[in-house]
Amino acid sequence: MQPHSNHNAVDLYLKDGCGRCSLYKTSDCKVHLWQNELRHLRTLVLECGLTEELKWSIPCYTYKGNNILLINAFKDNCTLSFFKGILLKDPYQILDKPGENSRIVRLIRLDKQTNFQALRSKIKEYIFEAMEVEEKGLKVDLDKAPEQPIPEELDTVFIRDPAFKAAFYKLTPGRQRGYLIYFSAPKQSKTKASRIEKYTSHILNGKGFHDN
Known part of the structure; x- marks a missing residue:
């Protein structure tokens, strides 16, 4: 296959950095650490x-107009991130979650x-395989039961309060998961309880975390 590239933009990224912090165009820029x-x-x-x-100031790679993956540089490693990584089979067990609550994106980390x-x-x-996923039009089921x-x-x-419990489980799995992440985030028990109390009426009214 012949590569297609917006060479100028990505060449500048590799030369100067992503421009998203004060280290732009310096030797300490993370992009330069992983040239x-x-x-x-x-x-x-x-x-x-x-x-x-170049999207979000970093190299992005697409197939038939759809985002497939990103390459990016961090302090301790550089990564190749798949937008629909959760759909990949991962036979070599080299895919990681970007973060604890990541549902879809999976990445391959490279270090020294x-x-x-x-x-x-x-x-x-x-x-x-990621290209094949796009070719087949496969979608990620965002309403999958929450793992949180x-x-x-x-x-x-x-x-x-059984009525509150019933209302919670009537929410879509995505809304349930949003609340679980928010409620679980604080370290202190009283802060968790306060958050639950604050959103009790939302839940009883069938609203999601971001609904007004």
Whole structure:
């Protein structure tokens, strides 16, 4: 496949950085810490036939107009992130979640100990599978049951107020998960309880966390 690339924009990214912090155009910019790895990833991705663009100030690769993956630089590693990574089979167990609450995106991390050449063909398999996912028009089911554990404070309210519990479980799985993430975030129990109390009427009225 012939690569398609917005070379000027991505060349500038590799030369100067992403421009999203004060380290832009300095030797301390994270992009400069991972020059070789980013260039290797870029070459590999383009060999797979994806179109290269610059979105959100970082290289983004698309297939038939749809976002497939990003390459990005961080302090301790650089990454190749798949927008629909949850749909990939991950036969080599090299995909990670970007964060604890990430539902869809999965990424491959490269650090200074990574043997890129040993991973090269495997990464290509993942890219081609991601392209196939897009070709088939596969979608991520965002209403999948929430994986977030129920905090003890919420469970206590459920026991005390069955009507509230029933209202919570009438919400869509996506709304349930949004509340669970928000309620579980504080370290202190009293803060969790306060958040639950604040949104009790929302839940009883069938509203999601972001609904007015």
